Amino acid sequence: MRQIPPILSKSLPCFLLFLIFLAPGFYKITHAQNFDFPFGEISSFDLKSAVYDKDTSAVALVLNETGDAWMDTDNGYELVVNYHVRIKIFKQAGVEKANVVLPLRKSDKNKERIIDLQASSFNLVDGVMLETKMNNKAIFEEDGGKFYDYKKFTIANAKAGSIIEYKFSLRSPYIYNFYTWEFQSDIPKRKSEYWATIPGNYIYNLSLRGSLKLSLNENKIIQKCVVISGGSYGTGIHADCIRYKFAMEDIPAFVEEEYMTAKSNFLSAIYFELSEVRYFDGRVDKVTKQWKDADEELKMDKKFGVQLKRGKDVIGEQLKTIAALKLDSLGVANKIYDYVKESYQWNEVYGIYSEFGVKEALVTKRGNVGDINLTLIAALKYAGFTAEPLILSTRRNGLPTDIYPVISDFNYVIAKVKIGGKVYLLDATDDFMPFGMLPERCFNGKGRVLAEKGSYWYEIKPTEKARIVNMCNMKIAEDGKITGIMQRSFFGYRAVSKRKELLRFSDTAEYENALSDEFGSFKPSDIKIEHVNELNKPVAESFAIEADEFVSAQPANFLFNPFLTGKLEKNPFKSETRLYPVDFGVPIDEMYILKIELPENITVSTLPEKVALGLPEAGGRFICDFKQEGSTLTLTNMFSISRTVYSAEEYHYLRELFNRMIQTQQIDLVFTKK
Incomplete structure (x- = not known):
């Protein structure tokens, strides 16, 4: 994934109120940055390191990252953010971090700009650190349409084992849009620190979103950082600013998992939203509306x-x-x-x-x-x-x-x-x-x-489920040939998906080939589909199936997996733990009933025991039950997710339900020819 610095990511505001209390006018804001790290001073340990001990799977690691945001009045009002990052690349996949994209907002009259851009790569060659500085020819701009331009650059000589480093100053006329700082990204970070100095007449709402804790959370008044030099309020007036300092250390990578909503809901970040602008004469402009x-x-x-x-x-x-x-x-x-x-x-x-x-x-x-x-x-x-x-x-x-x-x-x-x-x-x-x-x-x-x-x-809640009912009546002949009829009914969101799926096929033959891929050794034929254009009815599908792979079997055992459709091959919940809720969007309801008529010369060995699992608070279930009455063998398989959202605390139960379902559906029945 291309590297996009955290101050330039598009994200959503969420707020906790802090009041800042000063004045506008024609004034000068003084500012001094004193917490940045020196460019190019690379430690031997970092240069030689081959893996991050806290996450050995990491393709790269942010060694250090700083941002310093403030307002400059030398050329009118501008929001300035000085950004600096150093990244260690461990694996080839991490080389993408050397391809940097900086989205810059624009309008008809104004636009953001990048100045003082500096970038280098550092490699260990014969025991000596070699720095490769970025050539200005590697920097180019791209028109992104009405609201954005993009400044792009690639840091040369970046490879597995390299350290890359770059810094720049972003200057923005959009002072109402104080930038979000994202502590988390798709790679881990050893340290990320952000300072924000805000003049008092701009009253911002601030909030920390995400599950991670700050290692530094300070704010203090910077006295007389604003000096009034003229205008309707006269001269000789001083006012204060407030400086916020935020930092996190040992930050894990943010991993997008299955069944998640937008990552901005969970990513650890500081958000700013302008609430008011206050004036010395008592006027207040409320940016935040009712x-x-x-x-x-x-x-x-x-x-x-x-x-x-x-x-x-x-x-x-x-x-x-x-x-x-x-x-x-x-x-x-x-x-x-x-x-x-x-x-x-x-x-x-x-x-x-x-x-x-x-x-x-x-x-x-x-x-x-x-x-x-x-x-x-x-x-x-x-x-x-x-x-x-x-x-x-x-x-x-x-x-x-x-x-x-x-x-x-x-x-x-x-x-x-x-x-x-x-x-x-x-x-x-x-x-x-x-x-x-x-x-x-x-x-x-x-x-x-x-x-x-x-x-x-x-x-806003779903009124329908993603529901499917599969029913198959099957017969095994004395020679081992299997024939049957499969009937499938698609309801709610499964019906919507099925109608869209059918659009992809130009004719029945093409769809029949797709079914053949789904059912493996069972060949489908005589396909009938109803209610495709009647949206208030379930899509109904039926077709014949047959398989002769057991015909050549001599009097001996042969294995048969009865889960012809709806078989779950892998668990979507791979991680042992999860920090974020699981959101399915809509409830799920699946049923599969298989009936097999056995001939006199074929018997089935001991049937698997019934499996019945349920999630807490009736959140879902999985049932798999085999029964035999005379020559008829019946499998009933039911799976449902009755709620749409499950908390991180419920994740273990959900993951275990899926694990047991996969294990159960791997079981083969053992048939014996007499």
């Missing part, structure tokens, strides 16, 4: 609230056709939902705001999330329904702060509509999503309903 203020702004916004008034433009004529069908309220809402889905193609762009405008997007048949779902809400409102926008942050976008509104935390909008006393949440961006179901990306805790009488938080 929800009633945010509600009003969104209501008046041309790309949000104004779009909700255009229902007639998008559904007026179509509503006459729907009304002629004489449907009940739920039927009308379904028709409007289908009409909006069929009228748009989602352009894969998230956002709560309309990108093109609902009327314009309807003409082009394309739009972002805002275009499509604001159209849906407007159409439902025009048809007389109580429909409201519900803004949320998707699973990969992180959790929104709930202390006060930070609209940039939200990147998605859906419709909330009440029909016959029941609430339905709707998203028309997915052609395969039935009425009342949301895409899994939407399940990230709570969202904010923007109601007419004021907004409120609303818990």
Whole structure:
């Protein structure tokens, strides 16, 4: 992974209030940095080290890292961050850390810039340290679009065993966006330290997120660091700053694991958010709004609230056709939902705001999330329904702060509509999503309903499971040939996935080949699939299977694994411990029933014992049970995850359930020909 310094990572704010109390004007801020480490002074121990003793799997290690943030007034207001890092590369995979990407924010009139960039690699050659300095030709800039540019560089002569080091000064005109400092990254760090000096009229909310503890957490007043040199307040006025010092040591690498939401929810980092700007004359500019203020702004916004008034433009004529069908309220809402889905193609762009405008997007048949779902809400409102926008942050976008509104935390909008006393949440961006179901990306805790009488938080939960039922009736002939019928039913989110999967195949033959890969020695044929286009019904699939691998077996034992489908090959929970919750998104429910008719000349040895495991508080279960009645052998296998979120403390039980399931499904039945 390319190296992105922690001050330049895009992350979400979360806050604990600290007040800082000074004044603006025409003033000078004095600043002195005195905690940085000398560039190029490499210890022999670090240069010779071949492994990190606290994490022997690490491909690289941050030996030291410092950041110093402050405001400079020499050329207008600028946020300055001096950054310096030294990294030891242990393995070839760690060489990527020498490819550095610095995202720089920009707008029409302003942009961030990097100055005083210095970089080198250090290698041990014949017992002597060799420094290779970066040539300026290795530095280039790339246009990243409307909001970002990228400065990129590669440190030469970096290899396994090298130490690389670089430093720079970031100068930003966006003083309202004080940078987050991420202590954790995808490689471990021996030490990471961050200082922030903030003049008192800028009142920031600060918070530490993540499970790791600070080794240094200090703040003190720097007296007379602000000197007023003119303006309406006169001269000779001095004011203070506050300096924060934060550090962590022996920081483990952050490892993204299966079933996690956004890493910004768990990464150990310090976050800053400007709350107020205070003036000597008593005026206060509140940057942090109340929800009633945010509600009003969104209501008046041309790309949000104004779009909700255009229902007639998008559904007026179509509503006459729907009304002629004489449907009940739920039927009308379904028709409007289908009409909006069929009228748009989602352009894969998230956002709560309309990108093109609902009327314009309807003409082009394309739009972002805002275009499509604001159209849906407007159409439902025009048809007389109580429909409201519900803004949320998707699973990969992180959790929104709930202390006060930070609209940039939200990147998605859906419709909330009440029909016959029941609430339905709707998203028309997915052609395969039935009425009342949301895409899994939407399940990230709570969202904010923007109601007419004021907004409120609303818990967003799945209404359906990812459910599949597999039933197979099988017969073994006297010569060992196996034939049978497999029937599979896909419900809820498994039905959505199945419909999307079927789109990949051009014809039945191609799909039959895919089934052959899934079922191994069993050859499928005579495939029938129903309800693919009837979204409110489960997808039903049936096909014949046969296998003759046991025909040639002489009177002797032969092994047969009865788990033809749904077999779990590996545990997604590899680590023995876990610091973060497990979030499945939606509940899981799987059932597999296999019935085998045995001939008189084939018997089965002792059947495996029943396995029945359950998670605490009815959180899930695994049951595997073999029974034989006469010549009929029956396997019943059931697996369910009934909750969507499990705490780190419950991780052990979850991991063990999956381990036992894998062990059980590896068991072969032993058949004997007489």
